[in-house]
Amino acid sequence: MNTKQSDFLESPVEYAIGIDIGGTNTKFGIVNHRGDISNRGDISTTNHKELNLFIDELYEQLQPAINAIGGIDFIKGIGVGAPNGNYYSGTIEYAPNLHWKGILPIAKLITDRFKKPCTLTNDANAAAIGELMYGAGRGMRDFIMITLGTGVGSGIIANGQLIYGHDGFAGELGHTIIRPGGRLHWGTGMKGSLETYASATGISITAKEILDERVGEKSLLRNIAHEKITSKRVYEAAIQGDPIANEVFEITGKILGEALANFVMFSSPEAIILFGGVIKAGNLLLDPVKLYMEKNLLPIFQNKVKLLFSELKESDAAILGASALVWEIKPEVLKKVPEMEK
Amino acid sequence: MNTKQSDFLESPVEYAIGIDIGGTNTKFGIVNHRGDISNRGDISTTNHKELNLFIDELYEQLQPAINAIGGIDFIKGIGVGAPNGNYYSGTIEYAPNLHWKGILPIAKLITDRFKKPCTLTNDANAAAIGELMYGAGRGMRDFIMITLGTGVGSGIIANGQLIYGHDGFAGELGHTIIRPGGRLHWGTGMKGSLETYASATGISITAKEILDERVGEKSLLRNIAHEKITSKRVYEAAIQGDPIANEVFEITGKILGEALANFVMFSSPEAIILFGGVIKAGNLLLDPVKLYMEKNLLPIFQNKVKLLFSELKESDAAILGASALVWEIKPEVLKKVPEMEK
Numbered sequence: 001m002n003t004k005q006s007d008f009l010e011s012p013v014e015y016a017i018g019i020d021i022g023g024t025n026t027k028f029g030i031v032n033h034r035g036d037i038s039n040r041g042d043i044s045t046t047n048h049k050e051l052n053l054f055i056d057e058l059y060e061q062l063q064p065a066i067n068a069i070g071g072i073d074f075i076k077g078i079g080v081g082a083p084n085g086n087y088y089s090g091t092i093e094y095a096p097n098l099h100w101k102g103i104l105p106i107a108k109l110i111t112d113r114f115k116k117p118c119t120l121t122n123d124a125n126a127a128a129i130g131e132l133m134y135g136a137g138r139g140m141r142d143f144i145m146i147t148l149g150t151g152v153g154s155g156i157i158a159n160g161q162l163i164y165g166h167d168g169f170a171g172e173l174g175h176t177i178i179r180p181g182g183r184l185h186w187g188t189g190m191k192g193s194l195e196t197y198a199s200a201t202g203i204s205i206t207a208k209e210i211l212d213e214r215v216g217e218k219s220l221l222r223n224i225a226h227e228k229i230t231s232k233r234v235y236e237a238a239i240q241g242d243p244i245a246n247e248v249f250e251i252t253g254k255i256l257g258e259a260l261a262n263f264v265m266f267s268s269p270e271a272i273i274l275f276g277g278v279i280k281a282g283n284l285l286l287d288p289v290k291l292y293m294e295k296n297l298l299p300i301f302q303n304k305v306k307l308l309f310s311e312l313k314e315s316d317a318a319i320l321g322a323s324a325l326v327w328e329i330k331p332e333v334l335k336k337v338p339e340m341e342k
Numbered sequence: 343m344n345t346k347q348s349d350f351l352e353s354p355v356e357y358a359i360g361i362d363i364g365g366t367n368t369k370f371g372i373v374n375h376r377g378d379i380s381n382r383g384d385i386s387t388t389n390h391k392e393l394n395l396f397i398d399e400l401y402e403q404l405q406p407a408i409n410a411i412g413g414i415d416f417i418k419g420i421g422v423g424a425p426n427g428n429y430y431s432g433t434i435e436y437a438p439n440l441h442w443k444g445i446l447p448i449a450k451l452i453t454d455r456f457k458k459p460c461t462l463t464n465d466a467n468a469a470a471i472g473e474l475m476y477g478a479g480r481g482m483r484d485f486i487m488i489t490l491g492t493g494v495g496s497g498i499i500a501n502g503q504l505i506y507g508h509d510g511f512a513g514e515l516g517h518t519i520i521r522p523g524g525r526l527h528w529g530t531g532m533k534g535s536l537e538t539y540a541s542a543t544g545i546s547i548t549a550k551e552i553l554d555e556r557v558g559e560k561s562l563l564r565n566i567a568h569e570k571i572t573s574k575r576v577y578e579a580a581i582q583g584d585p586i587a588n589e590v591f592e593i594t595g596k597i598l599g600e601a602l603a604n605f606v607m608f609s610s611p612e613a614i615i616l617f618g619g620v621i622k623a624g625n626l627l628l629d630p631v632k633l634y635m636e637k638n639l640l641p642i643f644q645n646k647v648k649l650l651f652s653e654l655k656e657s658d659a660a661i662l663g664a665s666a667l668v669w670e671i672k673p674e675v676l677k678k679v680p681e682m683e684k
Contacts, residue, residue: 142508163500165610166484176604262518268507298517
């Protein structure tokens with residue numbers, strides 16, 4: 001169909017491949033300039049011990065999708081979002097939730113296999129770019145995206161650009177310390193980082209801590225086995241009016257709000273866009289976040305920053321953001337492609 | 343002299359005026375493209391109740407300097423660094439340490455008086471631009487400048503640009519909360535902000551707190567009247583081996599180091615450049631800052647960030663940075679000039 005379109009247009013219709021490498025699954029899709037995703041698919045991230053074989057499977061699984069839009073000639077490039085993805089080097093570096101260890105030259109492997117330029121960044125950065133181009137961040141030059149899922153990630157847009165930092169690792173706001181000497185992080189060993197409180201994991205820990213501390217106090221959460229208390233269960237108890245569950249969101253919102261105030265005084269964004277599973281809590285989370293963010297801002301920053309929820313489907317944001325990298329592919333990446341078709 | 347040079351050159355030699363408005367004094371100088379300051383001068387900021395009369399005096403006091411470089415035709419524009427200076431609006435907004443209150447249209451008043459385009463930013467941002475163009479930040483695309491004086495200010499360079507934020511107020515890192523519920527700030531009423539600990543004022547408060555808490559413990563600082571204990575006096579006692587004075591720098595360095603770690607995980611700078619009176623403490627401050635910054639960084643950030651002292655004379659940095667704004671004057675500012683000479 002698109003091959004026919006190209007007969008009538010000066011340049012062929014162009015598509016980008018967006019790939020989101022997660023700890024369990026790797027999702028992909030073909031994306032056009034307007035941000036429409038077609039021909040979605042996914043493969044397991046954990047099936048292959050050998051990274052090369054994973055790339056091979058990705059290549060094979062993508063062939064029907066590529067053929068559906070008229071063939072590889074219609075693909076401008078490939079964008080990848082991945083944990084600990086480094087934009088400058090195109091490598092994934094020491095990602096704790098991937099089973100391949102060390103430094104993985106993903107962009108190079110994909111470029112070699114597909115014969116198309118590949119750009120890579122970390123997953124939260126990809127989501128921020130997705131939001132900038134197709135979501136709640138459209139038309140903004142300055143915003144911060146905070147992803148609240150199992151962990152807490154972030155992507156920072158300032159002066160209309162993603163902030164990569166000198167080494168490609170900027171925007172690890174989940175690991176900033178908001179309670180010095182506070183809760184021990186299960187993975188990093190740091191104490192009091194935002195992620196230990198504001199992630200889904202953090203929310204369930206806060207609930208368990210209160211339940212353990214105040215044994216005499218009734219709560220719907222006492223009907224659930226301790227190890228089965230999740231942020232979702234805490235939310236369900238909270239909307240039924242459970243005081244402890246509500247307190248958990250109050251505490252989480254207070255800590256997140258204080259952290260956001262610090263971030264605002266760093267880059268003074270027009271908006272903070274919240275994203276990820278935890279935002280399903282809605283106003284239960286948003287109300288205390290807003291209250292404590294404003295309380296901790298200098299007057300010149302107060303009542304200015306929009307607190308927004310992402311406008312993108314969670315499963316789409318990273319694919320969209322990764323694909324958006326293709327439209328701004330760096331010239332030096334293009335030069336690296338060995339035998340570019342045309 | 344320069345008028346003669348201009349006879350031989352296609353375009354006249356160009357200069358910028360750099361102005362640094364402080365709470366007490368306003369300093370100025372004429373700066374060339376290489377960052378050489380000539381014809382320095384200063385006037386009192388507090389002499390005139392009426393802002394217009396202050397601008398008039400500034401205009402008059404600058405005339406000999408302007409004449410010395412060949413006249414106003416050789417001036418490309420005027421850059422101003424000022425507390426709470428807003429780059430976008432050219433106004434100073436609610437600066438606590440100036441006696442004129444509210445919103446001051448400084449850039450417009452200067453443009454009207456001098457008939458030259460004027461750009462304004464806050465003093466710490468101006469110092470960061472000075473460092474970027476003429477100091478320790480030359481050749482870097484990503485660094486954070488922290489000014490440690492009576493207060494704590496900051497300017498953030500990312501992707502080679504100063505981060506202004508959506509409203510021109512980005513980079514108020516001195517007001518980020520590093521000890522939630524901690525020390526009350528004398529001006530803002532906030533608790534536990536970096537400025538309450540890492541400024542010269544904060545250092546003297548830390549010393550007094552320890553002296554009051556541990557009455558039995560000997561210290562050289564006990565020979566000084568309480569109200570006369572300054573960060574300088576604490577430094578002098580520390581280099582004589584006084585344990586309490588040394589502990590004060592250890593505490594200050596720990597808190598500042600932890601704050602810097604958070605900043606690094608935001609924008610991942612190549613360097614943090616420290617500036618201002620407090621850095622005279624040298625390694626007494628730098629050693630604990632480095633230790634606790636590294637301790638609080640994720641492994642991917644460790645042993646990468648340079649901790650540098652400013653290479654500019656303190657009195658020059660703001661004038662240089664303010665003047666540097668002139669070379670990148672925004673087109674919309676030029677358009678606003680009413681009757682530009684030539």
